[in-house]
Amino acid sequence: xxxxxxxxxxxxxxxxxxxxxxxxxxxxxxxxxxxxxxxxxxxxxxxxxxxxxxxxxxxxxxxxxxxxxxxxxxxxxxxxxxxxxxxxxxxxxxxxxxxxxxxxxxxxxxxxxxxxxxxxxxxxxxxxxxxxxxxxxxxxxxxxxxxxxxxxxxxxxxxxxxxxxxxxxxxxxxxxxxxxxxxxxxxxxxxxxxxxxxxxxxxxxxxxxxxxxxxxxxxxxxxxxxxxxxxxxxxxxxxxxxxxxxxxxxxxxxxxxxxxxxxxxxxxxxxxxxxxxxxxxxxxxxxxxxxxxxxxxxxxxxxxxxxxxxxxxxxxxxxxxxxxxxxxxxxxxxxxxxxxxxxxxxxxxxxxxxxxxxxxxxxxxxxxxxxxxxxxxxxxxxxxxxxxxxxxxxxxxxxxxxxxxxxxxxxxxxxxxxxxxxxxxx
Numbered sequence: 001x002x003x004x005x006x007x008x009x010x011x012x013x014x015x016x017x018x019x020x021x022x023x024x025x026x027x028x029x030x031x032x033x034x035x036x037x038x039x040x041x042x043x044x045x046x047x048x049x050x051x052x053x054x055x056x057x058x059x060x061x062x063x064x065x066x067x068x069x070x071x072x073x074x075x076x077x078x079x080x081x082x083x084x085x086x087x088x089x090x091x092x093x094x095x096x097x098x099x100x101x102x103x104x105x106x107x108x109x110x111x112x113x114x115x116x117x118x119x120x121x122x123x124x125x126x127x128x129x130x131x132x133x134x135x136x137x138x139x140x141x142x143x144x145x146x147x148x149x150x151x152x153x154x155x156x157x158x159x160x161x162x163x164x165x166x167x168x169x170x171x172x173x174x175x176x177x178x179x180x181x182x183x184x185x186x187x188x189x190x191x192x193x194x195x196x197x198x199x200x201x202x203x204x205x206x207x208x209x210x211x212x213x214x215x216x217x218x219x220x221x222x223x224x225x226x227x228x229x230x231x232x233x234x235x236x237x238x239x240x241x242x243x244x245x246x247x248x249x250x251x252x253x254x255x256x257x258x259x260x261x262x263x264x265x266x267x268x269x270x271x272x273x274x275x276x277x278x279x280x281x282x283x284x285x286x287x288x289x290x291x292x293x294x295x296x297x298x299x300x301x302x303x304x305x306x307x308x309x310x311x312x313x314x315x316x317x318x319x320x321x322x323x324x325x326x327x328x329x330x331x332x333x334x335x336x337x338x339x340x341x342x343x344x345x346x347x348x349x350x351x352x353x354x355x356x357x358x359x360x361x362x363x364x365x366x367x368x369x370x371x372x373x374x375x376x377x378x379x380x381x382x383x384x385x386x387x388x389x390x391x392x393x394x395x396x397x398x399x400x401x402x403x404x405x406x407x408x409x410x411x412x413x414x415x416x417x418x419x420x421x422x423x424x425x426x
Contacts, residue, residue: 049369061087329353
């Protein structure tokens with residue numbers, strides 16, 4: 001896997017939590033393209049550990065997720081990942097994150113404006129974790145280390161050469177650093193607060209090559225679909241946060257629906273589409289149809305009922321997923337620790353360890369970096385408001401009622417486990 005894609009996936013896992021808190025988030029990844037030799041689940045777990053840590057520290061304000069990589073030397077590349085933030089934080093929350101990171105805080109130099117700092121090894125990656133509390137100026141949690149990787153060279157670094165991109169977002173920062181990154185790739189960027197304003201502008205001026213819209217109130221997709229049909233030469237993109245209900249429309253819509261933050265490779269693909277050196281005039285006349293990877297994803301089904309196991313396995317396999325089965329919460333923990341799945345479909349009422357307790361254990365292991373992040377969806381016959389609330393409180397991402405309807409199951413999988421976009425194609 002390419003490193004910036006792995007880092008982007010880590011940011012996508014924690015961005016919904018940041019948005020629920022009202023935090024403005026910034027994302028960036030700098031350095032050469034690196035193909036990781038064998039990242040396994042542990043680098044992803046280490047990334048999740050510190051990104052989630054900074055989000056947990058703040059109740060309001062601004063957070064940033066950034067990574068810097070160096071060109072590899074003899075097959076090894078240095079990486080530094082920073083999770084930083086400023087705003088309203090509570091000492092108890094910060095202390096809890098420090099404990100979770102297994103770092104002992106110590107007094108720092110007040111002359112440098114530092115209230116505390118700490119460091120220690122990352123149990124997931126064996127890299128170095130550093131924590132700096134700069135008081136009112138904010139907090140920084142960093143992970144540094146080395147990875148086995150090979151650089152992926154550009155034959156032609158993409159250059160938009162002044163092609164026009166329109167960005168639409170009513171909230172500052174909703175598209176993280178997309179504007180800056182597009183400008184670095186040679187785009188001429190114009191920003192709008194409202195989609196109807198951008199749509200009206202298309203009647204008075206030349207249409208852009210790229211229109212990128214941040215989802216705000218779930219009303220953007222119908223208008224963007226009208227624009228896509230009226231202006232087929234415009235590459236229309238709707239950027240949503242992971243878990244958005246809009247993701248259920250991904251296969252049926254002419255709009256390219258993508259998950260925030262957008263990765264460097266996705267922005268490079270947008271640019272390659274308009275780069276006159278590596279694309280044809282004909283290809284630039286029409287925006288490419290949205291393409292999504294169809295690779296198999298692995299789902300762990302946790303259920304103590306043999307009939308439910310068989311039926312659910314059949315439904316998931318019919319939808320193209322690989323399936324592993326566990327009979328209770330203990331077996332689910334063992335399975336996840338042995339080979340982390342892409343998603344867990346969790347029954348609630350089970351002997352030995354029920355689904356609520358198992359989900360809480362899994363989320364705890366993810367917070368400390370022992371497991372990579374993955375969504376957990378409840379599947380239970382007890383459909384009540386109280387039960388739904390308990391599932392969400394236990395850390396689950398969604399809720400399905402038994403018996404499972406195939407289309408409802410497919411829609412929920414599409415929402416919480418969206419197919420990754422093909423980023424490298426031109």
